[in-house]
Amino acid sequence: MATRAPLVISVPEPVYADGLADVDGVESVVWDLRAPHERQAEFRLVVPRYISVPPAERLQGLPALEVVQLLTAGYDSVLPVMPDGVTLCSGGGIHDASTAELALTLTLASLRSIPQHVMAQAQESWAPQRIWGALADKRVLVVGYGRIGHAIVRRFAPFEVSLTVVASRARAGDDLVERVHGIDELSGLVACADVLVVIVPLTDSTHGLVDADLLARLPDDALVVNVARGAIIDTDALVQACATGRIRAAIDVTDPEPLPPGHPLWRTPGVLITPHVGGATSAMAPRAAALLRRQVEALRDGTPLINVIER
Amino acid sequence: MATRAPLVISVPEPVYADGLADVDGVESVVWDLRAPHERQAEFRLVVPRYISVPPAERLQGLPALEVVQLLTAGYDSVLPVMPDGVTLCSGGGIHDASTAELALTLTLASLRSIPQHVMAQAQESWAPQRIWGALADKRVLVVGYGRIGHAIVRRFAPFEVSLTVVASRARAGDDLVERVHGIDELSGLVACADVLVVIVPLTDSTHGLVDADLLARLPDDALVVNVARGAIIDTDALVQACATGRIRAAIDVTDPEPLPPGHPLWRTPGVLITPHVGGATSAMAPRAAALLRRQVEALRDGTPLINVIER
Numbered sequence: 001m002a003t004r005a006p007l008v009i010s011v012p013e014p015v016y017a018d019g020l021a022d023v024d025g026v027e028s029v030v031w032d033l034r035a036p037h038e039r040q041a042e043f044r045l046v047v048p049r050y051i052s053v054p055p056a057e058r059l060q061g062l063p064a065l066e067v068v069q070l071l072t073a074g075y076d077s078v079l080p081v082m083p084d085g086v087t088l089c090s091g092g093g094i095h096d097a098s099t100a101e102l103a104l105t106l107t108l109a110s111l112r113s114i115p116q117h118v119m120a121q122a123q124e125s126w127a128p129q130r131i132w133g134a135l136a137d138k139r140v141l142v143v144g145y146g147r148i149g150h151a152i153v154r155r156f157a158p159f160e161v162s163l164t165v166v167a168s169r170a171r172a173g174d175d176l177v178e179r180v181h182g183i184d185e186l187s188g189l190v191a192c193a194d195v196l197v198v199i200v201p202l203t204d205s206t207h208g209l210v211d212a213d214l215l216a217r218l219p220d221d222a223l224v225v226n227v228a229r230g231a232i233i234d235t236d237a238l239v240q241a242c243a244t245g246r247i248r249a250a251i252d253v254t255d256p257e258p259l260p261p262g263h264p265l266w267r268t269p270g271v272l273i274t275p276h277v278g279g280a281t282s283a284m285a286p287r288a289a290a291l292l293r294r295q296v297e298a299l300r301d302g303t304p305l306i307n308v309i310e311r
Numbered sequence: 312m313a314t315r316a317p318l319v320i321s322v323p324e325p326v327y328a329d330g331l332a333d334v335d336g337v338e339s340v341v342w343d344l345r346a347p348h349e350r351q352a353e354f355r356l357v358v359p360r361y362i363s364v365p366p367a368e369r370l371q372g373l374p375a376l377e378v379v380q381l382l383t384a385g386y387d388s389v390l391p392v393m394p395d396g397v398t399l400c401s402g403g404g405i406h407d408a409s410t411a412e413l414a415l416t417l418t419l420a421s422l423r424s425i426p427q428h429v430m431a432q433a434q435e436s437w438a439p440q441r442i443w444g445a446l447a448d449k450r451v452l453v454v455g456y457g458r459i460g461h462a463i464v465r466r467f468a469p470f471e472v473s474l475t476v477v478a479s480r481a482r483a484g485d486d487l488v489e490r491v492h493g494i495d496e497l498s499g500l501v502a503c504a505d506v507l508v509v510i511v512p513l514t515d516s517t518h519g520l521v522d523a524d525l526l527a528r529l530p531d532d533a534l535v536v537n538v539a540r541g542a543i544i545d546t547d548a549l550v551q552a553c554a555t556g557r558i559r560a561a562i563d564v565t566d567p568e569p570l571p572p573g574h575p576l577w578r579t580p581g582v583l584i585t586p587h588v589g590g591a592t593s594a595m596a597p598r599a600a601a602l603l604r605r606q607v608e609a610l611r612d613g614t615p616l617i618n619v620i621e622r
Contacts, residue, residue, distance in 0.1 A: 097445075097447040097470075097471050098445050098447060101419065101423070101445055101446055101447055101470060102423060104415075104419060105419040105420065105423040105425065108412065108415060108416040108419060108420070109416065109419070109420050109425045112412070112413060112416040112585075112588070112592075113588070114416065114420045114425055114426075114429070114583075114585070115425075115429045115432075117583075117584065117585045117586065117588075118425070118426045118429045118430070118583070119429070119433075120586070121426075121577060121583070121584050122430075124570075124572040124573065124574070124577040124578070125572070126568075126569035126570055126571075126586045127586040127588075129587075129591060130591070131591050131592060131593065131595070132588045132591060132592045132593070133592060133593055134408075134409050134412055134592035134593050134594040135412055136408040136409060136412060136592075136593075136594035137593070137594060137597060154469045155469045155470060157469065158465045158466045158468065158469065159408075159412060159466060160408050160594075257437075258437035259435075259437055260437075261435040261436070262435065263435070266432060266435040267435070272425075272428075272429070272432070273428065273432045274423075274425070274428045275428065275431070275437045275438040276440075277423070277424070277428075277438075277443045280440060280441070280442050280443060281423075281442060281443045281444060281445035281447075282442065282443070282444055282445045282447075282448070283445040283447035283448060283471075284442070285442075286448060
């Protein structure tokens with residue numbers, strides 16, 4: 001078999017080039033797409049920097065370009081700069097493990113009173129013995145059952161909880177749940193949700209999905225967990241519902257974001273806030289490397305790409 | 312069939328009597344064993360209060376007594392007061408879910424930097440974007456593979472970690488691990504433990520098991536999690552190892568306990584402390600009720616009791 005010209009691609013950081021170094025027939029060039037590159041006419045696949053939108057004219061100047069491969073699951077901001085005839089692939093999957101893990105972390109930290117224990121530790125104060133809260137036996141409702149929702153449910157499963165899931169449309173169950181409820185059933189289901197985990201994409205129909213009415217339907221002492229986007233919850237309604245002490249929240253995303261100093265959410269009782277750290281962890285790089293490897297091998301071999309965005 | 316006299320037992324709180332109300336042929340009397348009871352000659356099974364030792368003379372004064380059923384997994388303190396010929400049953404299993412859940416909570420809270428986020432929230436400060444730590448991809452070593460150890464491993468399994476377990480003796484694996492390593496392999500195994508979870512009983516051989524030498528063998532950035540007993544770790548060695556920033560710890564038990572104000576462990580960097588809250592949670596009561604039901608039905612029917620302590 002004759003030697004073929006290598007598939008030349010660009011990656012935003014040396015770590016990704018290193019991860020692809022042993023892939024036969026692929027040459028990775030480190031390029032951040034900010035300034036023109038002397039080899040840009042060769043690039044058939046480019047990987048923009050994490051959470052960046054490349055300049056439209058830069059992508060237009062790549063005559064061999066076939067694929068833009070993102071490192072984020074979201075892609076809306078890149079759509080306007082995509083040249084015609086070029087395939088856009090999302091980074092879906094790269095953040096699943098990390099985000100699902102944070103949903104469990106926020107749930108457990110809140111239900112097991114870690115914020116109180118952290119504050120008591122700073123005071124060098126050992127709390128008197130009493131009966132504390134726990135996750136076991138709770139009824140957990142996961143709203144959003146895509147890949148991250150599935151990863152969340154898989155992690156909840158061994159904790160001796162009952163699990164109910166909601167997706168945009170009702171469908172049959174799988175190895176983890178008996179059935180998947182439709183979003184139209186949500187307002188009825190929340191009445192039995194001790195833990196409500198939100199992991200739906202932000203769209204016109206999910207904006208403000210968790211509003212004052214839905215929060216009012218939650219049982220007493222319920223916990224709202226958001227690892228999706230802040231605007232899915234009505235922030236004012238959440239502050240009011242938590243301020244009474246009736247429900248609690250543990251959220252990685254806020255609206256507005258970043259949450260400005262002085263915003264009432266910071267000091268609302270029973271609210272635990274992390275600063276949008278769901279995806280940006282040590283779990284990201286190896287999963288990004290595995291996805292890039294899979295995609296460049298597919299492009300090299302002419303087999304189907306995954307995570308292709310229809311547009 | 313002739314009506315038989317009911318099995319009369321004592322329970323320490325009304326909630327347990329309520330839980331047994333529908334068990335045929337069993338009458339539950341609420342009694343805390345502090346003062347004599349007018350029906351004490353009838354009690355064939357007694358349940359002392361949670362974490363209490365009944366007076367020896369009280370137990371001696373129960374002529375029908377066959378079984379003392381504890382609500383704690385530990386039983387050493389009750390052995391000296393047990394009358395001859397009476398069976399002692401531990402509350403083993405009641406706290407498994409809650410304690411295993413706390414092991415995951417401590418691990419996740421520490422690795423996902425929840426203490427830092429709690430402190431930042433108190434300052435109304437949104438942390439700048441960076442790459443944070445995570446549990447995914449970590450090598451988890453669980454030392455102690457009884458029922459709680461097993462419950463811990465089951466909860467770690469979906470988190471995309473590698474799991475290794477150590478018990479007192481090496482044996483074949485199960486549905487969760489390929490094999491169970493013996494405690495003699497511990498000092499070699501810790502060199503690959505990003506997370507070291509301790510859940511062994513406190514005995515002469517486990518006292519100080521995690522000492523300066525073992526801590527020194529842990530890889531950089533390792534996390535030590537203790538949900539067993541404080542004295543299994545050499546506290547001074549732990550303070551020294553964490554103070555350098557080389558390793559971290561997340562512990563529910565301390566030595567001494569309660570940890571007094573001014574003890575250096577309170578303010579050692581990278582140490583998260585909870586005040587021995589592993590077992591005393593909302594998960595306890597339903598599991599205690601289920602165990603009591605199982606045991607009184609066995610005593611009523613003449614079938615074998617579980618959790619019988621050999622003495």
